[in-house]
Amino acid sequence: MSQKVLLSSKDIHIILHRLACQLIENHLDFKNTVLIGIQPRGKFLADRLIKILQEEYQVKDIQLGYLDITFYRDDFRRGDKTLEANKTQIDFLVEDKKIVFIDDVLYTGRSIRAALTAIQSFGRPAEIELLTLIDRRFSRHLPIQPDYRGRQVDAINEEKVKVMWKENEGEDVIYLVSN
């Protein structure tokens, strides 16, 4: 197994600030916008973006939720193990809100398809956008593309993109892992 660094801590820092700025350009004061981190890994990215928006760009009162998609996935019973759920935490109404889905890696698009179904359990949003840190293009199974992307990556199917966060794994770094 070999792994090479795709993005260093410094690269990630720059990209996160750029993504935050792009969000501000489109949503201004976030009055009618809510951010939803897709569990489990989108949570870290969403938390980080909220921190930048609040601390460095003084955007106040942004609503943030976490959405678990386990029960909406189309591969239930296909793997060897039971799909284990994560916590969904959405304490606000999404009816007529603009939603930004946040996930770390966009690969086949199936997770986002599940998230689109799952969010309907909370109401009918006005519109939904997608923000991903890594966009693995050429790997899509479904016609789903991000509205905001940190970095586009060309990786073959055997390779894996591993996103590590300071809060969880001790450092900010993204690896491309191949067997």
Add this chain to the structure above:
Amino acid sequence: MSQLSVNHLLGIKYLNEADIQLIFETADHFKEVINRPIKKVPSLRDITIANLFFENSTRTKLSFELAEKRLSADVINFSAAQSSVKKGETLIDTVNNILSMKVDMVVMRHPNPGAGIFLSRHIDASIVNAGDGAHEHPTQALLDTYSIREKLGDVSGKNVVIVGDILHSRVALSNIFALKLQGANVKVCGPMTLIPKYIETLGVEVETDLKKALKWCDVANMLRVQNERMDISYFPSTREYTRQFGVNKKMLDTLDKEIVIMHPGPINRGVEITSDVADSKQAIILNQVENGVAIRMAVIYLLASKIKN
């Protein structure tokens, strides 16, 4: 990721502590789901479940059916009252006929103890025991202990007394197994005629004085007096039973602590507990009903994940 150690839920006796924790954690997620505006998830849309009720039940059947529908499973219902069982068909033939319709899971209530175990040895589908005679009622025990955990934070170390007709109660037996497995201290309390011999071998103590039992416990799980199961008289009169083993508000007020009151339903108001107790803040009877759906969703979800295409 973890999964259940069993392919069927036949009784608490066949589960281990990790299984119960997994069911509880999964139920936590489903509890959140059933409090959403849209309470349905598509997880089990390719699964067909047959509810086979060879004995009457309203609330358990409703609870299972709701759980199955909220997971998007296809559901068929069978009740023995209007079926060919009356014409002399055997259990295996009845079930095999239903399974020929490509059913993946069977939820079965049967008047004979061990019916689910017998069936699991003869058919391929995953089986959930929804009560087999006076043997076990595992989902009730799971929802009861889940409700205790929700109310008191933990089951381990808590003192629980099960009051009433222990002899005829599958709820009592399953609860004893579930509570002991999770580290609770258990006593049973009731007329000696309704306490099975050798019950102490299950690691529980027998108490015939209700007041002493209430003083000792954190949770009192009141059982229904099952008149329909009593072929002979086990106590002189309902009035005497109520005087000896019924809980009323006055009794609870004399305790220097607040205990949790549970009841698997349906309640004989004024017999096992008075109305003011049943409707008090101490009673978690309606929480038990709500948790029942979440627990049954969790059990079905976890068992279904082991059924391969």
